[in-house]
Amino acid sequence: MREGTHRVPHLTRSTTPASTGGPLWRKDGTVLVTGGLGVLGRMTIRHLVASHGIRRIMVVSRSGAATDGAAGFVDELSAQGAELHLVTGDAADRGVLERALASIPADQPLTAVVHLAGALDDGVLTSLTPERADHVLRPKADAAWHLHELVTDPDVAFVAFSSLSSVLGPAGQGSYAAANAFVDALVTRRRAAGLSGLALGWGLWESRSGLTGDLGDADVRRMARSGVRPLSDDQGLALLDLACATDAPVVFPLHLDTTALGSGDADVPPLLRGLARTPGRRTAARATAPEPAAGDSLAERLARAPEAEQDAQLLTLVRTHVAAVLGYDDPRTVGERRTFVDIGFDSLRALQLRNRLNGATGLRLPATLVFDHPTPVTLGRHLHTLLVPDAPAAGDSVDGVTTSRPDAVVPDPTPATGEGGEAIEQLRSAASLQEVLDFIDDQLGQ
Structure with missing residues (x-):
């Protein structure tokens, strides 16, 4: 709300x-870099030296010269005619920054500051403590304030x-998020x-840094479905130069797949939806598809479906959303009983x-949903009881006939014997029929 709007x-x-008035890289002085010995820091420094002719750089780093590869990095830049001076200290310590700035020679004055220092400590909100928050805020927000x-x-x-x-x-x-939002506002x-002042709100880079090194392939695929794809090194450095030539105080250099944004996924962040480009074939498909009737809820659709199909529909629903959360491309890769x-x-x-x-x-x-119902098939059945409460449960007697689930596997009372028999017996008692067949195919392939 601003002025009633x-x-x-x-x-x-x-x-x-x-703009000619934006942050320019002058060659006649010193560039101060915080966190410059990480992956993106070294990449940025190499770019400043090779592409912008910077000849004197001072790096403030907590490990300083003791950082792995630091000596080799100094020699590398020296071979290109640049001086790299390492200052060991925490950029969040104002005294460290004051001493570093005071040591810059008058004939090579400070011409630019590049603040890259940062740290991660991810966790859901209820798991955060003042100590964990401080670990993240100090190197990013506190250091930025001292530099300011x-x-x-x-x-x-x-x-x-x-x-x-x-x-x-x-x-x-x-x-x-809070630490970086502070930097943007500052x-x-x-x-x-x-x-x-220029804040660069980077998306993901292909080159893994200390902040992104723990991301798995599933995490990257999940981000890609929301439209944010990794930047190559060349793309990132080109966007760095482009951003430094604009007048905007805050810029977000991204590799954005606008087609993925137009896929209709509800997980697309609202701030990005205006950038979505909807493919023509999807538009046509939606134009010809019948619209669901008003008030046609999932529970109502299930109630109209044959009982044998209700569980299958809910299991498919669960597996689809599990695949989305894990970053799987195909929901069928989600085991029903794992x-x-x-x-x-x-x-x-x-x-x-x-x-x-x-x-x-x-x-x-409830938040404990997957822990209370620990497999996709049990979760689907739980949803069935909530959405179709009048349906008979598995094992109930209806008109003298005992109901059963269509995906149930009846174990052979004779134990499996021979090599691998124990594994097959365990699988048979805990897997769906399709998973049993997949297991057999895998064993035959080996």
């Missing part, structure tokens, strides 16, 4: 023309590496005060699945 934030393509107070010359470029998390706020990154404040813990679920993914199922079913499901 509702405003909804969204991201748009940058159309700001190149110490660097007041409007001719000194001030570039801060931020993150897309500052506006998208991904689940499990509350502290990191840079905006600097610009309003007539000082230099526990959620076994297939990689943690508390964060459990909440994501619960939220997705809330939206798909219209129910208000």
Whole structure:
């Protein structure tokens, strides 16, 4: 709410023309870099030396010269005619920054600051503590504030590496999102005060850094479905130069797949939906598909379906959303009877699945959903009892006939024998028929 008007934030393509008054890389001085010995830090420094002719760089790093490969990095830049001076210390310590700035020679004055320092400590909101938040806020937000107070010359470029998390706020990154949002706001404040400032809210890079090294392939695929794809090194460095030539105080350099944004996935962040490009074939398909009747809820559709199909529909629903959470391309790869813990679920993914199922079913499901119903098939049956409460449960007698689930496997009372017999017996008692057949195919293939 601003002056009685509702405003909804969204991201748009940058159309700001190149400016000669933006942060420029001068060759006649010193560039101060925090966190410059990480993957992106070294990449940025190499780019400044090779593409912009910077010849003197000072890096403030907690490990300093003791960082793996630091000596070789100094020699590498020296061979290119550049001086790299390492300062061991925490950039969040104002005294460390004061001493580093005071040591810069008068004949090579400070011309630019590049703030890359940062740390991660992901977790859902209820797991955060003041100590965990401080671990993330200090290197990013505190260091940025100290640099802001110490660097007041409007001719000194001030570039801060931020993150897309500052506006998208991904689940499990509350502290990191807050730290980067602070940096974005601080840079905006600097610009309003007539000082230099540029915050770069980076998306994911292909080159894994200390902040993204723990991301798995499933995490990357999940991000890709929301439209955010990894930046190659060349793309990232090109976007760095492009962003530094704009007048905007906060820019988000991204590799954005606008077709993926137009896929209709409800998980697309609202801030990105205005950038979606809907493929023509999808538009045509939607135009010809019959619209569901008003008030035609999932429970009503299930009630009209034959009882034998109800469980199958709900199992498919569960597997589809499990696949989305885990980043699988095909829901059929989700085992019906494998526990959620076994297939990689943690508390964060459990909440994501619960939220997705809330939206798909219209129910208000508990946060402990996947722990109370630990496999896709048991979760599907639980949803069945909630959505079709009058349906008979498995094992109930209806008109003298005992009901059973169509996916049930009746175990042979004779134990399996021979090599591998124990594994087959365990699988038979815990797997669906399709999983048994997949297991046999796998064994024959070996």
